Amino acid sequence: MKVTRLFSTIILTVLVLGMLSACGDAASPTAAPAAATNPPATTASASGATGAKTYKDLTLCFPQLGAESDWRTANTASMKETASTLGIKQLVFSDAQQKQENQISAMRACIQQGVNVIALPPVVEDGWDAVLTEAKNANIPVIVVDRSVSADKSLYAAHIGSDMVLEGERAAAEFNKQLPNGGAILELSGTTGSGAAVGRAKGLRNKLNSNIKILDSQTGNFTRAEAVPVMQAFLKKYKPGTDFQGIFMHNDDMGIGAIEALKGAGVKPGDLKIVSVDGTRGGFQAMVDGWFQADVECNPLLGPQVFDMALKLMNGQQIDKEVLTNETVYYPDKAKELLPTRKY
Ligand code: AHR
Numbered sequence: 001m002k003v004t005r006l007f008s009t010i011i012l013t014v015l016v017l018g019m020l021s022a023c024g025d026a027a028s029p030t031a032a033p034a035a036a037t038n039p040p041a042t043t044a045s046a047s048g049a050t051g052a053k054t055y056k057d058l059t060l061c062f063p064q065l066g067a068e069s070d071w072r073t074a075n076t077a078s079m080k081e082t083a084s085t086l087g088i089k090q091l092v093f094s095d096a097q098q099k100q101e102n103q104i105s106a107m108r109a110c111i112q113q114g115v116n117v118i119a120l121p122p123v124v125e126d127g128w129d130a131v132l133t134e135a136k137n138a139n140i141p142v143i144v145v146d147r148s149v150s151a152d153k154s155l156y157a158a159h160i161g162s163d164m165v166l167e168g169e170r171a172a173a174e175f176n177k178q179l180p181n182g183g184a185i186l187e188l189s190g191t192t193g194s195g196a197a198v199g200r201a202k203g204l205r206n207k208l209n210s211n212i213k214i215l216d217s218q219t220g221n222f223t224r225a226e227a228v229p230v231m232q233a234f235l236k237k238y239k240p241g242t243d244f245q246g247i248f249m250h251n252d253d254m255g256i257g258a259i260e261a262l263k264g265a266g267v268k269p270g271d272l273k274i275v276s277v278d279g280t281r282g283g284f285q286a287m288v289d290g291w292f293q294a295d296v297e298c299n300p301l302l303g304p305q306v307f308d309m310a311l312k313l314m315n316g317q318q319i320d321k322e323v324l325t326n327e328t329v330y331y332p333d334k335a336k337e338l339l340p341t342r343k344y
Pocket of ligand 1: 068070071072147222250251252277278
């Protein structure tokens with residue numbers, strides 16, 4: 001009886017050990033695919049640390065909105081130069097000639113191509129929901145660059161650019177200083193519906209003293225060529241110095257176009273208080289020549305920040321949702337000295 005019980009115990013032990021060993025064999029193969037489908041989290045590294053994506057892996061789509069101003073030319077150059085310095089795999093560049101439909105088509109082509117990141121400088125604020133949703137569904141992060149969009153924040157990764165409302169508020173502060181006893185100003189506005197024009201117009205109205213009236217506001221679409229006839233039409237309607245004492249230019253290019261019209265009408269530098277936005281070389285020259293009393297900075301050199309964020313997005317790193325450029329206001333007293341140092 002004792003022998004039979006000992007024999008049964010031995011048989012049971014052998015069976016249990018066999019089962020345990022079989023379980024171990026079955027578990028091993030499932031571990032490898034799990035590790036393969038879920039690679040360890042990587043960190044952004046320009047030097048190519050193990051597992052991290054580098055700039056050499058990055059294809060970035062940049063559907064530039066146009067070439068309407070010196071600011072825009074500098075912005076394009078900053079993106080192209082940074083792409084080349086960092087040695088990214090490919091920069092997919094296009095020029096939408098200030099047409100939203102061209103930007104949307106370019107974005108769709110980039111989604112089709114399977115780029116890693118899209119950097120979108122939106123010509124206007126509205127109308128981006130559909131294409132941003134398409135990019136999101138394709139897992140392509142979009143960085144909104146320069147101007148803002150009105151779309152829900154969940155549809156894009158981040159925004160890098162200027163605080164356009166603050167720029168308008170800074171311009172208002174200059175008019176408040178220049179016209180302490182009040183007066184009237186004209187506004188030469190940027191592209192209708194663009195984040196830059198909407199923000200600057202809002203900022204101006206936020207902070208302009210109540211004794212300064214905005215006599216009229218018309219768009220010059222951010223270009224020199226379009227600003228000339230707009231200023232000429234203003235000058236037919238209103239007498240400079242009598243009906244209005246100042247002009248707010250939403251950008252330097254329009255300011256330079258408007259100066260041509262003012263010269264043609266016999267207006268001299270200093271007759272009017274003119275405040276502009278951008279801080280381009282042309283704007284600095286207008287200050288040196290006595291036309292602009294202040295130039296509110298809007299910095300176009302966004303390339304380094306955009307590519308840094310693009311790489312972080314590629315590597316699944318945390319990024320800031322809103323990155324605002326640190327800017328200032330320039331004045332005629334330093335314009336001559338600073339002009340040769342200006343990069344745009
Ligand atoms: O969005 C930035 C604005 O666009 C700049 O002020 C202007 O010069 C450009 O065209």
